[in-house]
Amino acid sequence: MLNLLDLTPTDAEFALREFAVAHGDAAYRGSQVMPHLWAKPVGSFGEMTDLPAAFRELLAAHFTLPRLALETEQQSTDGTRKFLFRMHDGQAIETVAIPDGERMTFCISSQAGCALQCSFCATGAMGFARNLAVHEIAGQVRELALLNPPIRATNIVFMGMGEPMMNWKAVTDVLTVLNDPKGCGIGARHITVSTVGILPGIVALGERKEQFRLALSIHAPSDDLRQKLMPVNTKYPLADVIDAAAEFARRVTFEYVMLGGVNDQAHHADQLAALARRCKAFVNLIPLHPGGALGFTPTSPEAIAKFARKIRNSGVEVAIRKSRGIDIAAACGQLRVERQRRRPPASPEHDREVDVA
């Protein structure tokens, strides 16, 4: 049995056309399956009603279209929705759908857990379980399109659980699935890969000819401080990450979580602005979601605004990320952590959600 959802659209179509011919059908019968995989997905071969029943049965005997089990959903008053999917081996992953005007951004997971242990991140605290397969990453987008009514992504950010560049082999195929007109057909400029700065991954993304976007989790403007917040800085020091960003073919976004009293002082703004100027980066300041971050406090909105002004005044483009879904714990890893602790979500007063792109 061949899993069609682990293949790029080109490979899936090739296999399907060969299969059709091998079974005495015209090759185009195979191509007819394609829209049902990603663009207008259906849950099973039986539902591909534009195909003859006999051919659907043949397909079901030779190929699989694995589903992800939707275990929990939470909806915020502002429309943000968060989903917990259970994998076949019991691992759980999160996906968040964030509506914003005409846009619908999906924040998707690339690993179950994460090995990187950034000190403020809930996913880091749970440790690493395993890489997700292509069909488990792209499948998050497919599953939401299978809901009734469907939710269709216009934008994708790899800002859910995990480090996408540590699962590049799958992620590069997922990018193809998401972008290919025979896949989900989402424009490359609407797809953002976020990384702590895994250098080989940055290079590999830059080598893709499509205009996929790169976001870099910087979070500290000096090695000393970054080391304390992000252990990965030992392997990939800040200077190397900045060099890679400067060499990256396209415009890069810096992500910077504002940690009260830690990385939010005036001199940090100056240092950060200097780094951003070097690689012409756009800076995204992110209000801390306290849920995942024992021992940290959020910077006040006023202090974030001041920090932003300082950066803007030195000629760097900067935005403060909107907090959304304040009544559901939608930040990285929080739903899964919550279920493991069997605690109800924090109250709206104490719970601020991290919004994306």
Ligand code: SAH
């Ligand atoms: N591993 C990749 C992709 C995961 S997304 C990366 O780190 O870039 C990670 C993003 O989630 C980080 O950039 C950070 O902005 C955000 N994040 C994690 N924990 C957070 C928290 N407690 N509050 C706000 N943002 C958080």
